[in-house]
Amino acid sequence: MDFIRGEQAATSVTRAPSLPVYTQEEVTKHSSIDNGVWVTYKGSVYDITEFVAIHPGGDKILLAAGGALEPFWALYAVHGQDHVLDILSEYKVGILQPEDCKKQEMANPADPYSTDPPRHPALxxxxxxxxxxxxxxxxxxxxxxxxxxxxxxxxxxxxxxxxxxxxxxxxxxxxxxxxxxxxxxxxxxxxxxxxxxxxxxxxxxxxxxxxxxxxxxxxxxxxxxxxxxxxxxxxxxxxxxxxxxxxxxxxxxxxxxxxxxxxxxxxxxxxxxxxxxxxxxxxxxxxxxxxxxxxxxxxxxxxxxxxxxxxxxxxxxxxxxxxxxxxxxxxxxxxxxxxxxxSPGTDWDTVDFKSAPAIQELPVQSAITWPEEGSTVDHSMKEVTLKGYAWSGGGREVVRVDVSLDGGKTWHVAELQNSETGQKPGPPPPPGRAWAWKLWEITIPLPEGAQELELVCKAVDSSYNSQPDTVSPIWNLRGVLSTAWHRVKVKVE
Structure with a gap:
């Protein structure tokens, strides 16, 4: 179905004449019949009854039942992403009467984020x-x-x-x-x-x-x-x-x-x-x-x-x-x-949030921060320097970071830093209280004739927990706990 975004909503009646026009009163009534859920957004009407059960935000979507989504999406502006709008478009059933559109526009609240603090432009x-x-x-x-x-x-x-x-x-x-x-x-x-x-x-x-x-x-x-x-x-x-x-x-x-x-x-x-x-x-x-x-x-x-x-x-x-x-x-x-x-096999149709415990301690983690994905390494330098961080939850200390230039076929052990003074490795934290990350660095000779490198890092903590090598076995519908080996591809010129 055609979904009208932004200011184009005002022309939706002429662009989609086959769709029925509803008053706000009719939209509200539909949300009280047989437990259906209708909402409006930017001049269009949507029947989201089937979507409610799989809404990632839970039952909060019911707060907008029979009314406008705008006041709620003003708070949760992440909904403005294209994939969310595409999902909404599947449930479009009609157009909101122009008089009611005007009333909604006049009733729209001020931007709740207008008093947020300034942020650093580098973020x-x-x-x-x-x-x-x-x-x-x-x-x-x-x-x-x-x-x-x-x-x-x-x-x-x-x-x-x-x-x-x-x-x-x-x-x-x-x-x-x-x-x-x-x-x-x-x-x-x-x-x-x-x-x-x-x-x-x-x-x-x-x-x-x-x-x-x-x-x-x-x-x-x-x-x-x-x-x-x-x-x-x-x-x-x-x-x-x-x-x-x-x-x-x-x-x-x-x-x-x-x-x-x-x-x-x-x-x-x-x-x-x-x-x-x-x-x-x-x-x-x-x-x-x-x-x-x-x-x-x-x-x-x-x-x-x-x-x-x-x-x-x-x-x-x-x-x-x-x-x-x-x-x-x-x-x-x-x-x-x-x-x-x-589980990777759980989707939004089958997920039962009560079946899983809330995340508390996090698993061991590491990442490469330099070089960055897609960058170029100068072969005349004969070597490449890698930098990154490593950390583990629950106070478990990171004891080793392994680094590879060839996708994990051969490995090198990085030097660890766990103090602001740059000491390597620095004084150890008390057992079970390693709350801070460790930065790591390593310089490795470039392989002869290499035109591309797949840089990889993996960390090991004091309980000998190590990161999984691939993402697929730990993939999950919310994308949390992403701790597979971090991989960065760079060119050699």
């Missing part, structure tokens, strides 16, 4: 609303500590505007009942603790999975990862101060976090982690208010965020508004119906 933008951008490979491993401005940004909703003087953090599920903390309370009542930790998005390197088969999600390259120093109060100190003890631990199993960023219904971004991680002395979970020695930037959770070392970025909730010690994990969409891994 590779994967979506602008909400903003999601990654560090270019050529800059990613320039320094052991990723500059805050270049640190990847993963937002699900508009960045909230928070007045630090009025900020309140609510605690629930403890013997003292509901407790409210100010930013000054966090800074004055609890010792300041600093941790150097790497955060990685579950979708880092999703682009590799898209080469096998298209998945749903942002097309991240290798830059949805970064390493920073985080400072704040230990979560375990705060919980203990307000009465956490054996009695609470006997009942509770999880700690839930809610952000101050909200969707159109007032629902916040939320996630949870196991209680054992939250209260462990070796867990190093922070209620962080500083990043790289300065106040948290707006995109990274100002004024307070959770930093959960060794755990997937999705649980490191930003703009923290509430903490709940609970018997249950978070009921949020992002805990229950997203950020989970599945």
């Amino acid at each position: 590779v933008v994967n979506s602008s609303k909400p903003f999601n951008g990654e560090t270019p490979p050529s800059l990613l491993t320039d320094s052991y500590i990723t500059p805050s401005a270049l640190f990847f940004k993963r937002n699900h909703l508009p960045v909230p505007q928070v007045d630090p003087a009025k900020y309140k953090l609510q605690l629930e599920g403890l013997p003292e009942g509901t407790v409210s903390l100010t930013l000054d309370d966090l800074k004055s009542r609890f010792p300041k603790h600093t941790v150097t930790a790497t955060l990685q998005c579950a979708g880092n390197r999703r682009s590799d999975m898209n080469k096998i088969k298209q998945v749903k999600g942002l097309n991240w390259g290798v830059g949805a990862i970064g390493n920073a120093t985080w400072s704040g109060a230990r979560l375990r100190d705060v919980l203990s101060f307000y009465g956490f003890g054996p009695e609470v631990a006997a009942k509770a199993r999880h700690v839930q976090f809610e952000g101050l960023d909200q969707d159109t219904t007032g629902t916040p971004y939320a996630a949870s982690i196991p209680l054992s991680k939250a209260v462990s002395e070796e867990g190093d979970v922070l209620l962080a208010y500083e990043m790289n020695g300065e106040d948290l930037p707006a995109d990274h959770g100002y004024p307070v965020r959770v930093v959960v070392p060794g755990i997937v970025g999705a649980r490191n909730v930003k703009w923290l508004g509430k903490i709940v010690v609970s018997e249950e994990e978070s009921k949020s969409h992002w805990q229950q119906n997203d950020y989970k891994g599945f």
Whole structure:
């Protein structure tokens, strides 16, 4: 069916005269008959009843039932991609009456992203609303500590505007009942603790999975990862101060976090982690208010965020508004119906999100940041230098990175760096607390007569976990946990 985009919607009646014209009242009535779901978008009417069950965003699509998609897609602007619009076009059933189109245009809300902060122009933008951008490979491993401005940004909703003087953090599920903390309370009542930790998005390197088969999600390259120093109060100190003890631990199993960023219904971004991680002395979970020695930037959770070392970025909730010690994990969409891994044979028609656990610790990972895909190596130099990063979740230390120039037929061991001073390998982290990545580098003689090189890297952690050699066996419909050997092809001239 013909799908009209953007300003062309105004001419849809003349371009598709065979389609019936509906009033807004008729669209609403259709959404209440036999549980059907009709919506409108840019002057067209769609019957999405069959699509609801496979909607990647879950039941949230029902919020628009009988009405316009625009207010919701203004929040989730990722829907504006061509493949989403093509899917929607399959369900087109008619045209919205011109008078009702005008009413919708007048009722459209202001851009909810208009107050978002400025971003560094070097970031590779994967979506602008909400903003999601990654560090270019050529800059990613320039320094052991990723500059805050270049640190990847993963937002699900508009960045909230928070007045630090009025900020309140609510605690629930403890013997003292509901407790409210100010930013000054966090800074004055609890010792300041600093941790150097790497955060990685579950979708880092999703682009590799898209080469096998298209998945749903942002097309991240290798830059949805970064390493920073985080400072704040230990979560375990705060919980203990307000009465956490054996009695609470006997009942509770999880700690839930809610952000101050909200969707159109007032629902916040939320996630949870196991209680054992939250209260462990070796867990190093922070209620962080500083990043790289300065106040948290707006995109990274100002004024307070959770930093959960060794755990997937999705649980490191930003703009923290509430903490709940609970018997249950978070009921949020992002805990229950997203950020989970599945078999390569599972598709959107068969997926059961309740059958898989929420991602917490991430598997071992590495990537080549230099040279970049498609670049050229000068044969007269007689050798090539490769650089990259390696990291493993759960505090497991990366102990080796293997590098190949011929697609994995022969291997070389790279030199590791795990400190800002460039020490190789540097002092080892405490066992089980290797929260930060290791940068690696190696210079290898060029093979005689080679015209093209397939550069490959793979990391091994302290539990001797190693990356799988290919993507196909770990492909999944959401494109998460993409940890196969990283491959880069370059020419030799």
